[in-house]
Amino acid sequence: MIDGVRLEALIKRTGTLRYAFFAKATDANLTGAKNDVYVTLIIGGDSGATSVNADIDH
Numbered sequence: 251m252i253d254g255v256r257l258e259a260l261i262k263r264t265g266t267l268r269y270a271f272f273a274k275a276t277d278a279n280l281t282g283a284k285n286d287v288y289v290t291l292i293i294g295g296d297s298g299a300t301s302v303n304a305d306i307d308h
Contacts, residue, residue: 280306 256276286301
C-alpha cells in the first residue's frame, strides 16, 4: 500500500536478457489521466522507458 493505493507489480522473463513489466493500481485517483502513459523502470544500474496504452478504468 502506498498512500491508500494498492500496487501490484510483476517482472516476467520473456527471453535472454528480456523482461516484461506489469503493474496494477487499485483505489488510485486517476482523474484527468489519459493515454499514452510514459513509463520508466530503473533497477540498479539498468533502466528502460517507453510509452504504453494503459487500461484505465474510471
